[in-house]
Amino acid sequence: MNDAARDTAAPTVSLAAEYAASGVGPVLQQLDDELVGLAPVKQRIREIAALLLVDRVRAKFGLASEPPTLHMSFTGNPGTGKTTVARRMAEILFKLGYVRRGHLVAVTRDDLVGQYIGHTAPKTKEVLKKAMGGVLFIDEAYYLYRQENERDYGQESIEILLQVMENNRDDLVVILAGYADKMDQFFRSNPGFRSRVAHHIDFPDYTDANLLEIGEKMLAGLSYRLSESARAALTQYIPARRAQPLFANARSIRNALDRARLRQANRLFSEGDQALTLERLTTIEEADIRASRVFGQSPGA
Amino acid sequence: MRVTQGCFSFLPDLTDDDILTQVQYALEKGWAVNLEFTDDPHPRNTYWEMWGLPMFDLHDAKGVLMELEACRKLHGDKYIRLSAFDSSHGWESVRISFLVNRPPHEDGFRLERIAGPGRTQRYEIRGYGLDRPEGARYR
Incomplete structure (x- = not known):
């Protein structure tokens, strides 16, 4: 914002003050200090934090501020810090007031998909209930969809997930994680997921x-x-x-x-x-x- | 006749936001939140049907509201109550319980006089709904 613009706008809100009040600064700093490398990831997290902060300021001016969709997919090789960043993400989103509780529920296929007909839906719903108000982290998300078996219960779980991701956007953030090639395959076979996941973040290998x-x-x-x-x-x-x-x-x-x-x-x-x-x-x-x-x-x- | 039982029963019915706040309070206290429904709201009927298992491991009340929505979808024509159980030592009992759904039309209760031996008169209250078979009481 340049000086002229600041003078013409009647009430002003200091972005810096808002930033300080949100308490997200130390979290981002900690992210920088404790996580080595991962420049593109940190960049994207800063962008998201900035967007949420600006949205908050916009809301103070009474401007329309539709909460952005924050479902994310983390792709990268094993050991590149996907889970660690997801954990941080929950904290950042909580500090920014995007999620209400800021806890992380980390699950894999086992926790979502049942073993017999009618077992999957309650299981998935149970996990979603637990994740409400926080972040649901689905590790190895591509296992949810088994291409070779069209009667696999994973599909049912995916449908429930998609529904909740759409209807409860302000209640929880879903983060899918997995290896890049398999996740690509997964998104290709589930276009619904691709369009509902706004942020695709790639975790580079460490030097x-x-x-x-x-x-x-x-x-x-x-x-x-x-x-x-x-x-x-x-x-x-x-x-x-x-x-x-x-x-x-x-x-x-x-x-x-x-x-x-x-x-x-x-x-x-x-x-x-x-x-x-x-x-x-x-x-x-x-x-x-x-x-x-x-x-x-x-x-x- | 408007059934009044449990907390807040003399207030207007709680909105979903009110329920959310109450549930969040209960969850933060570590109480297990439970949904029950019945079509026999007699005050002495303590055995309501459970809707799923008590929810004690949630962080956010929204999860309970999701269950409540599902329960209303299926049992919207019955009474649904929400209770929170405190399992801590010394309490081990329900700490809060209130109605979160009632049928569109509440039949209410009538007083029955039963003549006893001699000139004794016994009384009982009986829900009008109970004259109809289970499942067809509040349609």
Whole structure:
């Protein structure tokens, strides 16, 4: 808004004040601080936050402010932070006053689809009831639709979901998540979903540097730290692990670090009699990382 | 005759927004919200039919309202009440209960005098609706 426009409008509302009052600033900041990489995702979340904030200001001026449709689909490879962001999303939307409670209900096909005729509808409705006023996160959403079986109960669940997504738009936000290719397939076979989901957010893979940073953050959260040489080892570990099958980005790193912690504990045990200092308790050494199978030295490790 | 039982029964019927507020209060207190319906609203009839299971794990009252809508669709011509049960130690009882739906036309009750032994007179109230068979009482 330029100065001239501000002078002509009779009552003014400060966007900055509104922003501060909403309490969304710290949440976005936290998102920035705690989540490494994911630039396009953060960008989109900022846009949504801005839209909701502007809508709120518009409402103060008595302008029409139809609440936007906020159903989203998160696509990306395993371990790219879809669930983490969904959790944050619930908080952001709550702070912006878009959802009333701000809780997240995370479900998969099992929670929605029943095992026999007539079992699916109550099950799906139960989940939807629980998610009212918050965010419903459907992980691996493409499993809802089984193309090869036209009598699959998933279809019934999809129909109920679509109906609620349309009729209760201001009561809950549905976030579908899954791997990109399968989700594309899913949306192709369910055009109703595609049109009702306004935001398609793609989660890019992390770079090696991102993953290293993520690993260090994870360790810091658990009061561990990497020694210099261990850090170098982890730097080598990441591309080596990426080259192997079933690489799951941050999740692979978490698993690797969990195993490193096991080895560290084991090492402390075997070194036995030495007095344990805080330093030794919290440091992960190079050997703990190098022992990984990824380096191809000890297949049994 | 307008049946009055439960909370708020001398107020005008609660709107859906009012119900939403009450239910949200109950949910925030951790009470299990339950829907029941009947076509025999005699005050001594405590056994109303349950509509689904009590809802104790919801965060938002809207979920209860969805169930209420579904219940009204099927049993809109009956009495529906909403109750909230407090399971905490020392209470373990219904904390709030109110009507959320009544039939379009309420027949009301009549007083019956029953002659007892000697000159004793016993009284009972009987809903006019009960003269008709179950399921056809409020159509």
